[in-house]
Amino acid sequence: MPYEVALLNNYLLVGAALFGIGLVGFVSRRNLIVMFLSAEMMLQGVSLSLVAWGRFHNDFGGQLLVLFIIAVAACEAAVALAMITMLFRRSGKLDAAHWQTLREANQPRFHEEPLPEEFGDQPLPWPRLTPAGIQPDVPREKIDYRPKV
Amino acid sequence: MPDIRTLLILIPALPLAASLTTALLGPRLLRTRSHLPAVAAIALSFLASVLLVFQVQRAIDQPAAPAAEHRAGQGRAAQPIGFERVYTLWSWAQVDQAMPWPDQNAADTYQPASWGNFRIDIALRVDPLTAAMLVIVTCISTLVAVYSIGYMHDDPGYWRFFSYISLFVFSMTMLVASSNFVLLYVFWELVGLCSYLLIGFWFEKPAAAAAGKKAFLVNRIGDFGFALGVFLLWTTYGTLDFHDTWIHFHHTWIQTSIGVLGQTRLAHPEMFASGGLATAIALLLMLGACGKSAQFPLHVWLPDAMEGPTPVSALIHAATMVTAGVYMVARCMPLFAASQTALVVVGTLGGITALLGAITAITQTDLKRILAYSTISHLGYMFVGLSVGTLAGVVAGMFHLMTHAFFKSLLFLGAGSVMHAMGGVIDTRQFGGLRRRMPITHWTFLIGCLAMAGVFPFAGFWSKDAILLALHQRASLGGGAAVYQGLYLSVMLGVVLLAVYTFRAFFLTFYGPERIPPEAGHHAHESPITMTGPLMLLACGAFGLGAYFEWTHGFEHFLAATPSLAYLGQRAAEPAGEAGAHWGVAVLSTVMVVIGLAIAAVLYLGSREQARRLARLMNVFGLYSLSYGKFFFDEIYQALIIAPLVGLARLCAWFDQWLIDGLVDAGGALPKWLGGGFRPAQNGLVQFYALAMVLGLLVLMGALVF
Numbered sequence: 001m002p003y004e005v006a007l008l009n010n011y012l013l014v015g016a017a018l019f020g021i022g023l024v025g026f027v028s029r030r031n032l033i034v035m036f037l038s039a040e041m042m043l044q045g046v047s048l049s050l051v052a053w054g055r056f057h058n059d060f061g062g063q064l065l066v067l068f069i070i071a072v073a074a075c076e077a078a079v080a081l082a083m084i085t086m087l088f089r090r091s092g093k094l095d096a097a098h099w100q101t102l103r104e105a106n107q108p109r110f111h112e113e114p115l116p117e118e119f120g121d122q123p124l125p126w127p128r129l130t131p132a133g134i135q136p137d138v139p140r141e142k143i144d145y146r147p148k149v
Numbered sequence: 150m151p152d153i154r155t156l157l158i159l160i161p162a163l164p165l166a167a168s169l170t171t172a173l174l175g176p177r178l179l180r181t182r183s184h185l186p187a188v189a190a191i192a193l194s195f196l197a198s199v200l201l202v203f204q205v206q207r208a209i210d211q212p213a214a215p216a217a218e219h220r221a222g223q224g225r226a227a228q229p230i231g232f233e234r235v236y237t238l239w240s241w242a243q244v245d246q247a248m249p250w251p252d253q254n255a256a257d258t259y260q261p262a263s264w265g266n267f268r269i270d271i272a273l274r275v276d277p278l279t280a281a282m283l284v285i286v287t288c289i290s291t292l293v294a295v296y297s298i299g300y301m302h303d304d305p306g307y308w309r310f311f312s313y314i315s316l317f318v319f320s321m322t323m324l325v326a327s328s329n330f331v332l333l334y335v336f337w338e339l340v341g342l343c344s345y346l347l348i349g350f351w352f353e354k355p356a357a358a359a360a361g362k363k364a365f366l367v368n369r370i371g372d373f374g375f376a377l378g379v380f381l382l383w384t385t386y387g388t389l390d391f392h393d394t395w396i397h398f399h400h401t402w403i404q405t406s407i408g409v410l411g412q413t414r415l416a417h418p419e420m421f422a423s424g425g426l427a428t429a430i431a432l433l434l435m436l437g438a439c440g441k442s443a444q445f446p447l448h449v450w451l452p453d454a455m456e457g458p459t460p461v462s463a464l465i466h467a468a469t470m471v472t473a474g475v476y477m478v479a480r481c482m483p484l485f486a487a488s489q490t491a492l493v494v495v496g497t498l499g500g501i502t503a504l505l506g507a508i509t510a511i512t513q514t515d516l517k518r519i520l521a522y523s524t525i526s527h528l529g530y531m532f533v534g535l536s537v538g539t540l541a542g543v544v545a546g547m548f549h550l551m552t553h554a555f556f557k558s559l560l561f562l563g564a565g566s567v568m569h570a571m572g573g574v575i576d577t578r579q580f581g582g583l584r585r586r587m588p589i590t591h592w593t594f595l596i597g598c599l600a601m602a603g604v605f606p607f608a609g610f611w612s613k614d615a616i617l618l619a620l621h622q623r624a625s626l627g628g629g630a631a632v633y634q635g636l637y638l639s640v641m642l643g644v645v646l647l648a649v650y651t652f653r654a655f656f657l658t659f660y661g662p663e664r665i666p667p668e669a670g671h672h673a674h675e676s677p678i679t680m681t682g683p684l685m686l687l688a689c690g691a692f693g694l695g696a697y698f699e700w701t702h703g704f705e706h707f708l709a710a711t712p713s714l715a716y717l718g719q720r721a722a723e724p725a726g727e728a729g730a731h732w733g734v735a736v737l738s739t740v741m742v743v744i745g746l747a748i749a750a751v752l753y754l755g756s757r758e759q760a761r762r763l764a765r766l767m768n769v770f771g772l773y774s775l776s777y778g779k780f781f782f783d784e785i786y787q788a789l790i791i792a793p794l795v796g797l798a799r800l801c802a803w804f805d806q807w808l809i810d811g812l813v814d815a816g817g818a819l820p821k822w823l824g825g826g827f828r829p830a831q832n833g834l835v836q837f838y839a840l841a842m843v844l845g846l847l848v849l850m851g852a853l854v855f
Contacts, residue, residue, distance in 0.1 A: 023843065026836070026839055027836055027839055027840050027843065030836070035836075096834070096835050096836060097834055097836075099833075099835075100832065100833035100834060101833060102831075102833040102835075103831055103832045103833025103834075104828045104829075104831035104832075104833075106828075107828060107829060107831065107832060107833070110832055110833070110834055
C-alpha cells in the first residue's frame with residue numbers, strides 16, 4: 001500500500017526532524033528553559049513516530065502510549081520548571097554551565113571563552129520582536145540582574 | 150563426712166563460683182560487700198582441704214580399700230606405690246593415633262593400647278603432695294582474703310580485687326590437683342594471668358602497669374621452655390597424663406595407657422627416659438619453673454611485682470603462686486631424678502639465686518623489695534632442697550615451702566599493715582621506731598622475722614635445717630658430691646646474710662627514733678582487727694608449725710606416701726641419718742644465725758653510723774653499689790636483650806613501612822594513574838554528558854548498521 005507507506009514516511013520524517021532539532025537545541029543551547037523545551041521537542045518527535053507506527057499497524061496501542069507520554073511530560077514539565085526556578089533563585093542565572101558541581105574532584109572548573117573582539121563591551125542585543133499588547137512596567141533595576149541569554 | 154571426690158571437686162569449684170558471682174554482681178549489687186562470696190568460698194575450700202587431708206590420711210592408713218580403687222594391684226605393679234586417686238570428670242579433647250609408635254622402640258613390650266592417642270582428660274588427682282599443697286594454698290588464701298577486707302576498704306576496685314583473688318584460688322587449686330600436663334600448663338598460665346591482673350591492679354599507676362607487663366613477658370620465656378618440655382614428654386612417652394588409665398573389660402581390668410608418672414612406670418624405672426633426653430626434658434621443665442618461681446636468670450620480675458596491692462604480694466608473690474615451680478619440680482621428681490645433670494643444674498640455679506637474693510636484699514630500702522628478694526632467696530633454698538633428689542631432700546624442700554608460706558605471708562601482711570598506717574609509704578628511710586604505735590604488727594613481725602631467720606624453735610629453723618641436713622647427707626655420697634658440698638656451704642653462708650637482712654628490715658622499721666612520714670596523716674595507728682587477726686593466726690603458724698611437724702614427723706610421713714616421692718624412697722636407699730650429723734648441722738646453722746643477728750643488731754639497733762661507714766667501705770670495691778643496684782640485672786637485660794630486640798623491631802617496622810607498603814602502594818598506583826587519564830571527562834557540564842551520550846548512540850547505531 002504505497003499510500004499508507006507514503007503517509008507513514010511523512011510522519012516519520014516530521015518526527016525525525018522534531019527529534020533532530022530538539023537534539024541539536026539541547027546540546028547547543030545553554031539556557032535551561034530552552035534546553036528543557038528542546039528535550040520536550042525530542043519527546044514529541046518520538047511520540048509522533050509512535051502514533052504514526054501505531055496508525056500504520058492499525059494498532060491503537062501506540063496512540064494510547066503517547067497519551068501517557070503527554071501526561072507524564074506535563075508532570076515532568078512542572079517538576080523541571082520548579083527546579084529551574086529554584087536554581088534561578090539561588091544564583092540568578094539560567095546558564096547550565098554555571099552548575100558544575102557534578103565534576104570529578106580536583107578537576108578545574110570550565111571557564112567560558114571570552115567574547116570575540118567585534119562584540120566589544122556592548123551588551124548583546126535583545127531579540128527584536130514586533131511589539132504586541134502593552135509592555136509590562138518593570139522597573140529597570142529589577143531586571144538589571146538578568147544575565148545575558 | 151563427704152568422700153574424696155566431692156571434696157576434690159568442691160575445693161576449686163567454690164572459688165570459681167565466688168569469682169563469677171563477684172564479677173557479675175560486684176559492681177552494682179555487692180559493692181562494699183564484695184568480699185562476702187570470696188571469703189566464704191575460700192574459707193569453705195580451706196575447710197574442704199582439711200577434711201581432704203584427713204580422708205587421705207585415713208585412706209593411707211587403711212590399705213584394704215575396695216578392689217576397684219586398687220586396680221593397679223592387678224596390673225604389672227604388684228603393690229601400688231604410694232597413694233593416689235584420680236577422678237576423670239570428662240574428656241576435653243581426644244585425637245586417636247595422633248602419633249605413630251616409634252620403630253626403634255618396637256622391642257619395648259610395654260606398648261599400651263592407647264600409645265599416641267592424644268587426649269586431655271579433665272582429671273583431678275589427689276595424693277599427699279596435692280592435699281598438702283591444697284591446705285597450704287587455701288589456708289593462706291583465707292587469711293589473706295580476710296586481711297584484704299581491711300586493707301582494700303574504700304578502694305574503687307574492691308569487687309574486682311575479690312573476683313581476681315577467687316579466680317586465683319581456683320586456678321591454683323586446679324594447678325595442684327590436675328593430673329595431666331596440659332591441664333597443669335593451662336592452670337599454670339591462668340595463675341600467671343591472675344598474677345598479671347593483680348600486679349597491675351592499680352593500672353592507672355604507670356609503674357604498676359609496667360610491672361604487670363614485665364612479669365607477664367618474663368614468665369613467657371619460662372613458659373616457652375615449659376611448653377617445649379611438655380612437647381618433648383609427649384613425643385617421648387606418648388601420653389601427657391600423670392596417671393595410668395585402665396578400662397574394665399570382661400571382668401578384667403586392662404591397662405590402656407602408661408602415665409608419665411603412673412604406677413606402672415614407677416614400678417619399672419627403666420621405662421623412664423634416660424641420658425640426654427631425660428636431661429633435656431628436666432631442664433626444659435626447670436626453665437618453666439625458673440620463670441614462675443623467679444629463679445636466677447628469670448628472677449627480675451618478682452621485685453617489680455611488689456607494685457601490686459600488698460595482700461597480693463603476700464598471697465601470690467610469696468606464699469603460693471611462686472611456689473608452683475617448686476611444686477611442679479617435686480611432682481615431676483622421677484623425671485628429674487633420671488638425670489643427675491639436671492639435678493645439679495637445678496641445685497646450682499637454686500644456690501645462685503639464694504645467694505643473689507640474699508645479697509641484694511641486704512641493701513634495699515623498700516620494705517617490700519627486701520621481702521621480695523628474700524622470697525627469691527628462699528625459693529632458691531627450696532630448689533636446692535629438691536635438687537638433692539632424695540626423698541629427704543624433696544620433703545625438706547616442700548617443708549620449707551610450707552613454713553615459708555606462713556612466715557613470708559606473715560611478713561608481707563605485716564609490711565602491708567605498716568604501709569597502711571604510713572599512708573602508702575614503704576620506704577624504710579622515711580619511717581622508723583613504730584613499735585609503740587603498732588604493737589601487734591611489731592610482735593607478729595618479730596615472730597615472722599625469727600621464723601624467717603631460722604631461730605630455734607621457730608618454723609623456719611626446722612625446714613632450713615632439713616634442707617641443710619639433706620645437702621649434708623648428699624654431699625657424703627658419690628656423684629656430684631663436690632657440687633652439693635659447695636651448695637651446703639653457700640646455703641650456710643646464706644643463713645648469715647638471711648639473718649642480717651631480716652633483722653635489718655625489722656630494726657629499721659620498728660626501732661630507732663620514731664619517725665612518721667607526712668603522708669600517714671591520721672592513719673598512723675594500729676590496723677583494724679580484720680588485718681591484725683590474720684597476722685596473729687599466721688604468727689601462730691610461723692611459730693609452731695615447724696616444731697609440730699618436726700616432732701611428729703607428720704609432714705614427712707604424709708608426703709612420703711605420694712607416688713612420685715615414694716618412688717624416690719624405693720629407688721635409692723636413704724643414707725642413714727646419723728644423729729651426730731643432725732646435731733652438728735643444727736648447731737652450726739644456729740651459730741650462723743646468731744652471728745647474722747649480732748651483725749644486724751650492732752649495725753642497725755643503735756646509731757646507724759657504723760652501717761653507713763661499712764657501706765662506704767664496701768663501696769670502695771663497688772660491692773655496695775652492686776648489691777644496691779640489684780646486680781644490674783635489669784640494665785644488663787636492657788642492653789643485651791631488650792635493646793637488640795627493639796632495634797630488630799625498628800628494622801622490621803622500617804622494612805614494613807618502606808618495602809612492603811611500597812610494593813602495595815605501587816600496585817595501587819597503576820590503576821590510579823590510568824584512571825587519572827579519564828578524569829577530565831567528568832567535567833560536570835550536563836551538555837557535555839548529553840553530547841557524549843549522543844556520540845555513543847551514533848557509534849552504537851553505526852555498529853548496528855554496518
